[in-house]
Amino acid sequence: MARPVIPIQLRNEPENNLPPDQSATVADVLHRLKGVPGALLPILHGVQDALGYVPPDAVHLIAVALNISRAEVHGVISFYHHFRSKPVARHMLYVCRAEACQSMGAVALEAHAKKILGIDFHESTADGAITLEPVYCLGNCACSPAVMLDQELHGRMTVEKFDSLIRATRQTA
């Protein structure tokens, strides 16, 4: 990319408020990935995979490393549903809301999930076990309805299967 390198003036730049361990993680991700073409998404994935979210205090570190503005980094984080700026629970539970799952009862499953967990989408259970997120297709459309727990896909969900999945999940760290 023929982008002229104009160092950003760090006027009134906030202190690095990240805890040292998070700061070291972000620095490591930046060191590994800042040179790849189109580095911002790989960097955000790297940070979120390691920390569970992209801390707002990491934004300026990323911006400085890529020589782009904090607004650009924030704009990218907020554009994509996958990236989050808040810590999440120990497990991510994605419930598919798309058409194939709807045809097999996803609307009722979604309502059941919210009721049983006592939370809405984008929220975490009080015990810190599960964060509930909507997802628009998991590619498991021949085995609807589908949910994904962390990176594990579950098909042909029923209320009973859902409840036992939740029970098992709550027992794991």
Next chain:
Amino acid sequence: MSITSNSIRVYVPRDASALSLGAEQTAKAIAAEAAHLAVEIQIVRNGSRGLFWLEPMVEIETPEGRVAYGPVQASDVASLFAADFLHGGNHDLSLGLTEEIPYLKRQQRLTFARVGITDPVSVEDYGAHGGFRGLAAALKISSADIVQQVTDSGLRGRGGAAFPAGIKWKTVFGAPAEQKYIVCNADEGDSGTYADRMIMEGDPLVLIEGMIIAGIAVGATQGYIYLRSEYPQAFRALNEAILAAKNAGYLGTGICGSVHDFELEVRLGAGAYICGEETSLLESLEGKRGQVRFKPPLPALKGLFGKPTAVNNVITLASVPIILDKGAEFYRDFGMGRSRGTLPFQLAGNLKHAGLVECAFGLTLREVLYDFGGGSATGKPIRAVQVGGPLGAYMPESQFDTPLDYEALAAVGAMLGHGGIVAFDDSVDMAQQARYAMEFCAIESCGKCTPCRIGSIRGVEVIDRIVADQDHAKNIALLRDLCDTLLAGSLCALGGMVPFPVTSALNHFAEDFEPRALRAAS
């Protein structure tokens, strides 16, 4: 597990859908039982054959051919060993010879020829089943001839837009530049579609081979696979396959001892449906918000990082090796009209036998739904079918005899798209489906065009007013007017096509939008 030539091969899929039904536990149970009985077996984690009501489907290699059992849960494993399934013994879950299962036998598997058959990440297995023959053929002819072959085959973009692949390649080929790119659009976000995922998990090397051939054809040395983050299993399989291909000399500098170089990398998306639109995908690959670009310039001339770029769907690229191997004519002989070759139809939603059906274009929707799909899973009548993803039209029973080809569907106001077919039984409320289409558009709009960004939110509100009986006739007219605005005033297919599910629901299922009093009376 020791592997010797005379140990029995047992196939248990590593496909995400099979895993979602317990394939991992099944594989572990088989390994444990074999160890317990001191039987020597070799477990191969293959792709799925796409018969999802039978997954996890376990296959055994026998002298007569592969024998299938399914659906096999971990709890069935002990009884399978007791029935001597390792030698094709009879059991309640016996399905006979895999190749003789009618659902499979009636298909014409070209792109999916190896899926479910080979070890997806084994270069040796791939080569033993006809892999890399397309590349070998491509290395013997000029770049221009490769482009010509693809053009002559009639292959059109399988992502949904159906643009002729050869013409796109010719544009990139003719654009002078020091750096060009091949970008594989693996952001398969349409509900009801999973063919890309099955290829990437079940035969990733065919996609890699297709991308290498594309690179040689247009003069590109770098490829990117833009994969949606919802596909972690595909991410693992692709990376394993890329590493294996690299180690075998198929990627890197001097591919197979030729003068051609090609590097390949998988990049993850981040949960944005719009990034399946090619210009938005390129923005995302560059590390930006996935906002749609104006065209022109075409990505073929000014694409990734401003360089000439061929952006093709997974199935398009995965269909290239067989075209180069068997010739353009072989491929073109399948299909009808201007839709040449085969399409992997993906049967999804409320169907008894949901699964992957690769056939030549021209089957009717009814054949697919009933002859393959076996009717609805719930046993109720199929009332509506959405073809082509969330932006595809809802088709009523009266249109089920439409042949599945690009032009025939367009003629009835529908679209084939990526070949996803989602069936709904008669419990569906089409006003709610229309509302969902608008809601989805509001959630996934990139925000660039006002009709899409704001019109979709207004669309949800208007439909809510219609079903709440507020100014019924006026609001129906307003909804149609809004759909016109979206259709005409959006840069890309998201805003431009969300009117399809909405107006098709209005046109074919008007009774679901009627005032509540009338609905209650009927």
